[in-house]
Amino acid sequence: MDLFDVTIIGGGPAGLYSAFYSGLRSMKTKIIEVQPVLGGKVNIYPEKVLWDVGGQPPMQAQLFVKNLINQANTFAPTICLNTKVEKVEKQGEIFVISTNKGEIHYSKTIVVAVGGGILSPIKLEIEGAEKYEMSNLHYTILGLERFRDKKVLVSGGGNGAIDWAVELLFVAKEVVVIYRKDQLTAHESQVDKLKEHGVDIMLNSEIHSVISNDSKSAIEKVVISQNGELHEIEVDDVLISHGYNREVSLEFARNIQPIRKDDYYLVSLGQCKTSVPGIFGAGDIISYDDKVGLLIGTFQDAVLAVNNAKKYIDPKADQYGMVSSHNEKFAEMNKELLEELFCKTEASSL
Structure with missing residues (x-):
């Protein structure tokens, strides 16, 4: 023994x-x-x-x-x-x-x-979403350079999501934040940084569906439901931060x-x-x-x-x-x- x-x-x-x-x-x-x-x-x-x-x-x-x-x-x-x-x-x-x-x-x-x-991260509850995890659907960031000059949609309003959104400001071409509630719950100072950089923050919003590219290998557009209305947003990458x-x-x-x-x-x-x-x-x-x-x-x-x-x-x-x-x-x-x-x-x- x-x-x-x-x-x-x-x-x-x-x-x-x-x-x-x-x-x-x-x-x-x-x-x-x-x-x-x-x-x-x-x-x-x-x-x-x-x-x-x-x-x-x-x-x-x-x-x-x-x-x-x-x-x-x-x-x-x-x-x-x-x-x-x-x-x-x-x-x-x-x-x-x-x-x-x-x-x-x-x-x-x-x-x-x-x-x-x-x-384990809470996954995006959309049928077939898992197939995009090998391309441009992410639940964490292992390297910021991956998002250089890209348009990134960040879904989530807590500290994790907003911290990532702030980090992405300095590498991404554009950052869009969506959150299902009517107010972000992250630290005020981080939220203020997003606002100072003119980040598009869509509240009362969530992902309704995704549209793939012609080869069906990656997400090309995200359909957002905001107060009952649907909006399409072209994206290069999608980052989901809904907790664990x-x-x-x-x-x-x-x-x-x-x-x-x-x-x-x-x-x-x-x-x-x-x-x-x-x-x-x-x-x-x-x-x-x-x-x-x-x-x-x-x-x-x-x-x-x-x-x-x-x-x-x-x-x-x-x-x-x-x-x-x-x-x-x-x-x-x-x-x-x-x-x-x-x-x-x-x-x-x-």
């Missing part, structure tokens, strides 16, 4: 930082992630620029994820991708974790870091005892503990008073969860890990980094 000190369910920011910190605390660590890649929902907006990560310059989400993954791999955790946890049982002092692959994992503790759950379906992600833990709040969130009993001894939570899945829904809050959750997992295994362990500036684990790494920095400095001065 390959027994781990901690198994982290979820490979988003909370799970990745938990893996780094558990390695820092000399814990044998495993990450189980349902998606084929690490990074969680940050991967939905790879080109979005993040400004609110402490001590970091503004950076695109894809670089942020890369840095998180590199950090998580510092202490070489075991990583299982494309793996969904289906059941967790406690046998004595050991958690037995069953997955969709028929595999069994064994762990002394568990950190649940599944974020907002398993997300979220699969409840704690079903695997029901057989232990109830650990939910509002049928979804883990209840934190303080310090990211749950009602199940040995199971901890970090990130968006955790609910508690004064919860900070930012990345900085996620990182604190991860530290608290791991520290308490360490204490659960060994009550005599220190409550906190030694800070990096004094931690022997980093001595050799620091030496290598400083030598590399010295070499670069010398080369630049020549």
Whole structure:
């Protein structure tokens, strides 16, 4: 039996930082992630620029994820991708974790870091629309250059839709926004940017149907229903941002005892503990008073969860890990980094 000190369910920011910190605390660590890649929902907006990560310059989400993954791999955790946890049982002092692959994992503790759950975009409910997903019907943006000098129709009025519309202003030839309600629900500052650029915003509107090109391979026109009237709009691309379906992600833990709040969130009993001894939570899945829904809050959750997992295994362990500036684990790494920095400095001065 390959027994781990901690198994982290979820490979988003909370799970990745938990893996780094558990390695820092000399814990044998495993990450189980349902998606084929690490990074969680940050991967939905790879080109979005993040400004609110402490001590970091503004950076695109894809670089942020890369840095998180590199950090998580510092202490070489075991990583299982494309793996969904289906059941967790406690046998004595050991958690037995069953997955969709028929595999069994064994762990002394568990950190649940599944974020907002398993997300899938709400699709356009028009018959045959799925065939255009290979051409010009999109549910996310993987690269803005794809829309250079194009006319793009954005359907949706929430933060996701309007954020994308603002990003597209600087590459697309024209952006049109439609929304089924009578008022956009996104942040005012973003809506103001669209208005400042004269973006055509059609409220009380939704997609009625689409008209394909002659080869039937792409959408050429979109028929919009606005207050009962139909309008045709020529487009190059269509971006649908109607939100996400979220699969409840704690079903695997029901057989232990109830650990939910509002049928979804883990209840934190303080310090990211749950009602199940040995199971901890970090990130968006955790609910508690004064919860900070930012990345900085996620990182604190991860530290608290791991520290308490360490204490659960060994009550005599220190409550906190030694800070990096004094931690022997980093001595050799620091030496290598400083030598590399010295070499670069010398080369630049020549």
